[in-house]
Amino acid sequence: MAKRPYFYQDLSWPELRDLTAADPVIVLPVGTTEQHGPHLPLATDYLTAGTIARAAVEQVAPRALLMEAVPYSFNEHHMDFPGTITIDVHTILDYIAAIGTSVAHHGFRHIVLFNGHGSNVPFLDVAARMITNRANAVCALVSWWSLLKQEDVAWRESTFPGGMAHGCEAETSLMLHIKPELVEMDKAVRTIDEVQTSDHIWWDIMGGSGVFFQEFFSRNTTTGVIGDPTVATAEKGRQLFDVATARFAAFLDEFRQREIRPRKDLHAQPEN
Numbered sequence: 001m002a003k004r005p006y007f008y009q010d011l012s013w014p015e016l017r018d019l020t021a022a023d024p025v026i027v028l029p030v031g032t033t034e035q036h037g038p039h040l041p042l043a044t045d046y047l048t049a050g051t052i053a054r055a056a057v058e059q060v061a062p063r064a065l066l067m068e069a070v071p072y073s074f075n076e077h078h079m080d081f082p083g084t085i086t087i088d089v090h091t092i093l094d095y096i097a098a099i100g101t102s103v104a105h106h107g108f109r110h111i112v113l114f115n116g117h118g119s120n121v122p123f124l125d126v127a128a129r130m131i132t133n134r135a136n137a138v139c140a141l142v143s144w145w146s147l148l149k150q151e152d153v154a155w156r157e158s159t160f161p162g163g164m165a166h167g168c169e170a171e172t173s174l175m176l177h178i179k180p181e182l183v184e185m186d187k188a189v190r191t192i193d194e195v196q197t198s199d200h201i202w203w204d205i206m207g208g209s210g211v212f213f214q215e216f217f218s219r220n221t222t223t224g225v226i227g228d229p230t231v232a233t234a235e236k237g238r239q240l241f242d243v244a245t246a247r248f249a250a251f252l253d254e255f256r257q258r259e260i261r262p263r264k265d266l267h268a269q270p271e272n
């Protein structure tokens with residue numbers, strides 16, 4: 001593969017040094033390795049995050065640089081399903097923060113974590129704050145679905161809420177577009193009715209409930225799916241990929257322009 005000028009790890013150190021003057025946004029995709037039902041691969045979340053991030057960075061390069069995706073994360077609640085990997089909560093916070101503070105050390109001032117795994121959100125939010133508070137840089141978190149508007153998924157057939165949560169219509173469609181050779185649609189199973197939801201608790205990427213709550217996945221699904229992957233198609237996946245890419249690319253250009261203002265110490269100052 002030819003050298004990719006937008007890919008952090010393809011560059012030599014003098015090339016990277018010379019890029020800091022142009023102030024590109026550094027994009028770090030973060031996924032996980034976890035079960036996604038019987039029809040999708042364990043790699044789903046870092047493939048979706050990594051592929052959408054790459055397409056967005058390609059659109060705005062050289063105003064952004066892409067890093068290699070992180071393929072492991074916190075995941076205790078999926079451990080009843082074979083294959084899932086979980087990283088200790090403190091380790092994942094410190095690990096992501098260390099990547100961001102390293103990048104800032106080299107002179108980059110705008111960093112974005114691009115997430116592919118719903119349960120990464122609270123941890124990557126904290127890690128982004130750790131980077132922003134500790135480094136001479138600002139760091140934001142975006143998930144591939146978090147900038148979407150309802151009209152972006154006008155093709156939706158699954159019920160709301162609940163049809164788009166995990167291994168669902170959205171994720172399966174994306175994978176049919178990105179990596180169809182890893183999707184086995186004949187094994188896709190609609191799994192909504194056995195999920196214990198209520199007026200206040202449900203899961204859906206197009207609008208979560210007002211309650212933050214996550215229990216062991218095996219209490220709510222025996223397939224590993226929450227949602228309806230049976231209505232997924234590659235065409236829905238193409239549309240979802242394109243709009244998620246465009247919305248993220250627009251954010252990258254906006255965030256790069258964000259002024260990092262000096263802090264002010266407003267404590268009473270001792271008299272000299």
Ligand SMILES: [Zn+2]
Binds near residue numbers: 118167
């Ligand atoms: Zn996923």
